[in-house]
Amino acid sequence: MILNRRLGEGETADERTAEAAIRRVPQWQDRLHDVSYGMLVGGLNNRNWRISVAGDTRDYFLKVPGAGTEIFIDRAASNEAAVNAHRLGIAPEVIFYAPEDGTEVHEFLDGYLTCTTADFARPEIRADVIGLFRTLHSGPRLSLVKTIFDLIDEHLEQARTLQSDMPGDLGWLLHHYERIRAAMLASGLDLVTCYNDPMPGNFLIAPGRPMRLIDYEFASTNERSYDIGVFACEMFLDDDETEALIEAYFGRVTPQMIARVNLNRILADLKWGSWAVVNRKLSDWDFDFQKYGLWKYMRGKAMMRDPRFADWLRRA
Known part of the structure; x- marks a missing residue:
């Protein structure tokens, strides 16, 4: 430039x-x-x-x-x-x-390029992301403790205050949201510093140099598996690709972690859907936040209707 x-x-x-x-x-x-x-x-x-x-x-x-x-x-x-x-x-x-x-x-990290969604189709790039998450999670906990449930609840309250346009089936979504909360809190949260916002452009790559992670605006102390779930959600990963992330992070795949990561995929869509409909009331950017938010809610709803949803709740 x-x-x-x-x-x-x-x-x-x-x-x-x-x-x-x-x-x-x-x-x-x-x-x-x-x-x-x-x-x-x-x-x-x-x-x-x-x-x-x-x-x-x-x-x-x-x-x-x-x-x-x-x-x-x-x-x-x-x-x-x-x-x-x-x-x-x-x-x-x-x-x-x-x-x-x-x-x-x-x-400024000269020589680095921002990733695109297409880059994450490469298994080696996804492995680098998991390496970054493991390193970040191993560090000191942030002073700010905001779990994914805190984040969603905060956005829902903002939406009520701003009178955001919410989906007509919000009550149904929130009923199942509370089921997820109850299931995960029953077995306890594993709190670490989480990144929370895996936009492709926040991952930087350069030939022969290690991947770097920038822009920590949404970081907080949160449930460890959320970073894996929200990344799998944002990159549209299938079941095999998602389980490969779990194995890369933990060294093995367990039914409980499959369940937690998939529930976190749902929570990620509820979080960013709620963020978007709130932003619709605040932002003058030439971007259709409302359409984006409602699409997020719809994708979360689709996963709630997955035949495995009850099993995920049981195993979480």
Whole structure:
């Protein structure tokens, strides 16, 4: 991309906001005349920028949080997760974090490309993802404890407050949601730091270099198997591919973990469906959040009607 602006040249509101953020970074205070920047494509909720500082051997990534994102994102927890992930060797270094508004600067991983859904059709790429999850889960627990049930409940309350347009069979969905909650809590949750948001673009790959994981906005202390379930859900994996993830993570496949991962696939659709219908009331992005959310609910409903659903509940 072209870094086509220097400080003082900003013309749009976004560019002026980026310049104000750049001026706040302590490491750059004596070098502001050496800074150039350009906007990166992507990001549903934030404005992202690539920063170059003349004489530095690396570039930087600047994230300016979007207005209203605090309803979904605990920025302090996001920063804590990113710092921990860098210490674990799976994420870029955090250069600057502003607790008052969540502005972040990280090192830019030059030479890496963002994954696409097609990349996850490759078993070796999926194995790398499981390796990242195992490393992240092995690290310190985040201060923020939000299980998948906490996350769904929070979105449902937001939807009620905002009077979001919910599916007509919401009562049926919530009845079975409570059955899942009861089954999993009966055997207990295995709480670790979870990533929670496996969008393809958050996984970075480069030839001959280890995969990296970026953007910890939705990370929390959560049920271990949720990361496997939500990843299998988002990547449309079949039963054999999902069981291969379980084996790669745990070393073996058990009926209980098959059940928990499949129930977490359902929970992932309820979570992101609820997130989307709430976002429909908040976002001005050119994206049909409502359609996306209702599709998520429909897919979750389809799995609730799977003949194996009762067995998953029993074994969870």
